[in-house]
Amino acid sequence: MAVSSAPLVVLLVAGCAAVAAATRYTVGDGEGWTTGVNYNNWANSKFFRQGDELEFRYQRNAHTVTEVSQTNFDSCNGNTPITNDAGGTTIIRLSYPGTHYFICTTPSHCNNGMKLAVNVIGDPSYSAASPPAAASAAAAVAAGALIKLALF
Numbered sequence: 001m002a003v004s005s006a007p008l009v010v011l012l013v014a015g016c017a018a019v020a021a022a023t024r025y026t027v028g029d030g031e032g033w034t035t036g037v038n039y040n041n042w043a044n045s046k047f048f049r050q051g052d053e054l055e056f057r058y059q060r061n062a063h064t065v066t067e068v069s070q071t072n073f074d075s076c077n078g079n080t081p082i083t084n085d086a087g088g089t090t091i092i093r094l095s096y097p098g099t100h101y102f103i104c105t106t107p108s109h110c111n112n113g114m115k116l117a118v119n120v121i122g123d124p125s126y127s128a129a130s131p132p133a134a135a136s137a138a139a140a141v142a143a144g145a146l147i148k149l150a151l152f
Ligand SMILES: [Cu+2]
Pocket: 034, 035, 062, 063, 064, 104, 105, 106, 109, 110, 114
């Protein structure tokens, strides 16, 4: 029994690793990326790891997702963005550790609190070549199928 169950253990570990590889967080949860949401509270309830993703959902062109430096975050200055998008759905991969800063550049929105800072913890197992969250989920499903097969 011990011999036959060894491959199953390997599959279970592999399956868990795939699930833990990346998490995609919807910024603001059901409220999305908009005015009137306290994004400090939202971020403080989460633990972001290198490789995780942020999904910003908002009305196209009504807001922006603008990644900026800490200085520009503090002053709500979007003139020299690191990245910028207003497409309505913006997915940002947190590919390096440290604090990432996002603001909305629609006039007055950032100053009224539409800004998000997330602290990202480094993950030594992270690889830029690793598959995105959707592929990881597929891998987890595949691993689960293998586990079911192994149980037979
Ligand atoms: Cu806005």
